[in-house]
Structure formats: structure tokens, C-alpha cells
Amino acid sequence: MDKKKLIKKFDKQADKYEKYLQKQQGKMFRSKMFSKASGKTLEVAIGAGLNMPYYPKSIELIGVDFSPEMLKKARKAAEQYGIRAKLQLADVEELDFEENTFDTIVSSGTLCTYQDPLHMLNQFQRWCKPDGQILMIEHGISQFRSITWLQNRLNGLAKRAIGCNMNRDIQRLLKDSDLSIEKMDRIMLGSLYLIHAKPS
Ligand SMILES: C[S@@+](CC[C@H](N)C(=O)[O-])C[C@H]1O[C@@H](n2cnc3c(N)ncnc32)[C@H](O)[C@@H]1O
Numbered sequence: 001m002d003k004k005k006l007i008k009k010f011d012k013q014a015d016k017y018e019k020y021l022q023k024q025q026g027k028m029f030r031s032k033m034f035s036k037a038s039g040k041t042l043e044v045a046i047g048a049g050l051n052m053p054y055y056p057k058s059i060e061l062i063g064v065d066f067s068p069e070m071l072k073k074a075r076k077a078a079e080q081y082g083i084r085a086k087l088q089l090a091d092v093e094e095l096d097f098e099e100n101t102f103d104t105i106v107s108s109g110t111l112c113t114y115q116d117p118l119h120m121l122n123q124f125q126r127w128c129k130p131d132g133q134i135l136m137i138e139h140g141i142s143q144f145r146s147i148t149w150l151q152n153r154l155n156g157l158a159k160r161a162i163g164c165n166m167n168r169d170i171q172r173l174l175k176d177s178d179l180s181i182e183k184m185d186r187i188m189l190g191s192l193y194l195i196h197a198k199p200s
Helices: 003-012 014-023 027-034 068-081 117-127 145-162 170-176
Strands: 040-044 060-065 084-089 102-108 128-139 180-187 192-198
Touching (some): 027 128, 060 068, 102 117, 117 170, 170 180, 170 192
Parallel strands (some): 040 102, 060 084
């Protein structure tokens, strides 16, 4: 999909994401994963800042998103939760940071939207310090045939409605990437992936 259209799609969803933030949607998993962030932390496609409540106050956060409306909400969330954050309006697929820059890279619900998710995973490998960590919560294809069938059927609709693919094979993408997977739990009928990775 044309990126301008995709940005508009996400701009329109910013109020909805702010409500998710207020309700602390996904608190159990977000808190479990992202309270482990430390040091210089990059959050890609940060959206309305739904992970802000769970970050340790000591981190130095760089958040990137290409939706101006999402980024406005993320700025408010950083203030509300006292997180030192530099927020950058950019297409993260076009960005490049210096090699070995970040102690932690965070990604939640982003591999479903990129044009080239494998490229992004390989960028995490480049941008993360050798002793750093990559923490991800991603949704994708289930392990169960009936759910997979539904995900494949609904994928076109989800892409048009919210700019999101439901049927990406996250495990395959990770295996094909340069990253090394330390731990991966699959929950919610195998469609939600909690991933601890590191550079290989
Ligand atoms: C499904 S939302 C997830 C937001 C957030 N990560 C969360 O956990 O709530 C996807 C976000 O990715 C952003 N996004 C998608 N593709 C992007 C890209 N290429 N560069 C920057 N942001 C992108 C969208 O604007 C949106 O805020």
C-alpha cells in the first residue's frame, strides 16, 4: 500500500490508541516484557506510546513513528509517565542509525505493518549493541488450522481497514533474520508472540 495512505490510516486510529493507553490494554504482557528495557532504548513505530507506563524511568527513549497524530499522543504519554523521550517523525523503514547504538530495541505490533519486515529485523541486528536486547510483542499467523484459515480469509479486509496484516509468519521471519532468538512464547492460540532476541 502507498505509504501516504497508510500514514492517514494510522492518523485516524490515534484517538482509539490513546483510549487503549488509558485502559492500559495488554498491560499483563507489555509490563512483563517492557519493564526489562534498559539504557538507550529505541522503540520503533511507537504509536500512541502504549508501552510508556511499563518502562523503567531510568531509560533514555528514542521513539519513531511516521504518523504525526500517533506521535502527538506518544509525546503526551511520555510526559504523563515521566519517561525521558526523544520522539521522531520518520518512516522507520527508511531510517538508519549507527551500528551498535542501542542497549534495548522494542517493537510491539509493528512487523504486521512494514513493507519489508525482514529488513527491519536485520536493522535491529545492526542497531543493537552486541550485548543488548531486542524485546518484541508481535501478532501473526496461528499454529491452528482453523484460526489460520480465518486469518488468511480476513487479511485483505484488515489491511484495508487498519493497515495491518494478520497472517505474517513471525517465527519464519525471525528464523530468516540475522537475529538470535533467546526465548519465544506463543499465546492466544499461537497468534501472539512474546520474543526475547539478541544480535547473533
Ligand atoms: C499497530 S500500531 C502499534 C503501535 C504501538 N507499537 C503499540 O504497541 O501500540 C502500528 C504503528 O506503526 C506505525 N508504523 C507503521 N509503519 C511504520 C513505518 N514504516 N515507520 C514508522 N512508523 C510506522 C503506525 O503509524 C502505527 O503507529
